[in-house]
Amino acid sequence: NTPTSTLTGREWQLAARPHGWPTPADFALVEAPVPEPGPGQILVRNLFLSVDPYMRGRMNDAKSYAPPYELGKPMQGAAVGRVVASEAEGVPVGAHVVHGLGWREYAVVDAAQAAVVDPEQAPLSAYLGVLGMTGLTAYVGLLRIAELAPGETVFVSGAAGAVGNQAGQIAKLKGAARVIGSAGSDEKCALLVDEYGFDAAFNYKNGPVAEQLAAAAPDGIDVYFDNVGGEHLEAAISSLRVHGRAALCGAISVYNDTEPAPGPRNLGLLVGRRITLRGFLVGDHQDLRDDFVREVGGWLREGRLRYRETVYTGIDQAVAAFLGMLRGETTGKTVVALPE
Numbered sequence: 409n410t411p412t413s414t415l416t417g418r419e420w421q422l423a424a425r426p427h428g429w430p431t432p433a434d435f436a437l438v439e440a441p442v443p444e445p446g447p448g449q450i451l452v453r454n455l456f457l458s459v460d461p462y463m464r465g466r467m468n469d470a471k472s473y474a475p476p477y478e479l480g481k482p483m484q485g486a487a488v489g490r491v492v493a494s495e496a497e498g499v500p501v502g503a504h505v506v507h508g509l510g511w512r513e514y515a516v517v518d519a520a521q522a523a524v525v526d527p528e529q530a531p532l533s534a535y536l537g538v539l540g541m542t543g544l545t546a547y548v549g550l551l552r553i554a555e556l557a558p559g560e561t562v563f564v565s566g567a568a569g570a571v572g573n574q575a576g577q578i579a580k581l582k583g584a585a586r587v588i589g590s591a592g593s594d595e596k597c598a599l600l601v602d603e604y605g606f607d608a609a610f611n612y613k614n615g616p617v618a619e620q621l622a623a624a625a626p627d628g629i630d631v632y633f634d635n636v637g638g639e640h641l642e643a644a645i646s647s648l649r650v651h652g653r654a655a656l657c658g659a660i661s662v663y664n665d666t667e668p669a670p671g672p673r674n675l676g677l678l679v680g681r682r683i684t685l686r687g688f689l690v691g692d693h694q695d696l697r698d699d700f701v702r703e704v705g706g707w708l709r710e711g712r713l714r715y716r717e718t719v720y721t722g723i724d725q726a727v728a729a730f731l732g733m734l735r736g737e738t739t740g741k742t743v744v745a746l747p748e
């Protein structure tokens with residue numbers, strides 16, 4: 409790639425590896441030259457950036473399923489934008505694409521690594537959330553991993569977030585008898601019941617999770633969708649009935665820990681109750697994408713599935729968006745808009 413004479417764009421780089429909670433000093437907003445697209449590549453003006461919990465893991469220098477961000481290099485993440493130059497057949501200038509080079513204003517992307525999306529079908533930001541990776545995560549975790557059956561009782565943690573609210577709504581749409589959610593504020597809990605149709609919700613900051621869950625589900629639960637880990641997972645194990653299943657999606661309560669967190673103390677219950685705990689990564693389940701888009705797209709059009717986004721505006725707000733999402737200051741999918 410050769411640099412163009414004039415075009416530059418701002419990009420967020422990881423300046424230092426956070427120890428515990430990240431601070432703004434761990435990041436640097438840098439103006440950098442934007443190369444021209446080579447053969448098979450497109451130049452994209454990003455319009456929405458995604459900020460996601462897994463990015464915290466990529467800030468550590470530790471082997472994981474996603475490689476660590478490199479210090480002094482632009483960070484990566486999902487983004488959606490408009491093609492402004494193209495050297496790729498089939499992806500013309502003016503098309504909109506989802507791709508993996510977010511955290512920056514302009515991205516040069518291999519067209520093979522980009523998916524064309526239609527802004528007429530849904531607002532562009534929806535392709536990062538309700539119709540994108542977080543939506544597919546909810547769909548996969550609930551239906552394939554936890555194998556939800558109609559009539560069951562479901563508990564979802566992190567329920568007011570991007571994955572969680574959708575998991576709870578899909579559970580109801582698929583015939584769950586009762587759906588319980590937990591979230592970190594009374595306002596979020598009210599939203600779960602009033603807007604998303606959860607049957608009950610509790611604020612995990614108001615008291616022990618095990619007690620609040622047992623009160624909301626006195627007869628126990630069949631399925632647990634775990635976004636949080638830690639105390640939530642232990643409480644859910646205690647409430648899971650015989651043949652209960654937990655889809656282990658994330659463990660956000662420990663992402664900023666500097667020491668290994670203790671595991672659930674009640675794993676002994678798994679044997680007698682024949683409980684399954686199963687971790688998963690959405691990337692392994694792309695074969696469900698068509699079913700997901702068809703089904704969730706239909707529910708959206710029919711107004712049977714609702715979604716919210718928390719939108720920060722401006723590339724300079726991306727770190728604030730990421731930290732706000734981690735702290736629970738946002739609701740629904742958190743994105744950063746980069747208006748042209």
Ligand code: NDP
Nearest residue numbers: 461569570571591592635657658659660661688689690736
């Ligand atoms: P969210 O939109 O849910 O944002 C994160 C939320 O986590 C915050 O809003 C906050 O809400 C909650 N939270 C933060 N700290 C804690 C804590 N200590 N205890 C309980 N809740 C906490 O993010 P996503 O929907 O994008 O992701 C949700 C989970 O799904 C994450 O664990 C993520 O890693 C995982 N994930 C996994 C994927 C996979 O393939 N397995 C793919 C995508 C996401 P509150 O105010 O309620 O505290």
